[in-house]
Amino acid sequence: MNYSVSLLSTINPLFFAALALVGLLLGKAIYTYKAYHDLRGKAIREIVLGSLVLIFIIAAFIVLPVLAGITVNENNLSLRLPSGLTYETIPKEDILSATVINLDEHPEYAIKSKVVGAEIRHYREGIFNLENGIEATAFYDDNTVLLVQTTNRTLLLGPDHFADFVKNFGDQLISVEP
Template sequence: MNYFISILSSFNPLFFVLFVLALVIIGKAIFTFKSFPELRGKAIREMVVGGFFSILILGLFVVVPLISGITIKNNELSLRLPSGMTFVTYTGDTVLSATLIDIETQPQYAIKSKVVGTEMRNYREGIFKLENGTEAQVFLNGTKAIYVETTGTPLILGPDHFDQFLKSFSENIKPIQ
């Protein structure tokens, strides 16, 4: 079973502001290109910068959340965190334990800082330093998650359809405490 975080969770006002800014730059460049033939070189540079900026914004706010996710099947947990540069598969043997947590009420699991990844509102994906001093691979939308101890880096997993995810994890990987 595949688990993701809804693309709407990653949209925030910053996305809209940056995207409108890029569209204004491109629109101004097109107007300049059509209206002022002597400024066409400048207009082309503005179109290239605006296009690059638009692609970058769409990549960070749309593509990264779409390709991030968790797959659970046949005693395997696959984790895809592109901004955290993590594409790993864990088996039931490499997962030591799993505990249900709430990062708001259990401060030792709260996110202290980002090492590498994406963080927008409740959406967190990548590698983060926790209040307890450890680094964890995080794929989270909200505050409820499972803390997974592995033979390597711990995981904090909280995708959409969380109750279904818990059931699938318990049945295929390890029972949750």
């Protein structure tokens, strides 16, 4: 079963502010290109740069969250976290424990700093250092997550349809402690 985080939960005011700013700069560059023939070279550079920034914004806020996800089946857990540079499959045998926790009640598992990944509002995807000093792979958009301990890493997972995810995880891989 595939699980992801809704695109609507990752879009925030920063996305719209950046989009408006790039739109304004591109509009100015296009106006300069049309109105001032002697400044066309500068306008072309601004259009190219603005287009590249627009592509980056769309990739960071829309494409990466759509590509990210978790697949649970009876033999393994697969993670696809493009901005966290994580594409791996964890065999069932490597999963040691799974517990549902609320990050507000367990501040030792809160994010301290980002190693590599994306943070947009409550959305976290990638590899992060936790308050307790552990490096963990995270993919969640809420304060309630499934804390999974494996032989070589800690996972904080909280995709959409969390209750179904936890049930499926418990049925397919290892029983989940409440």
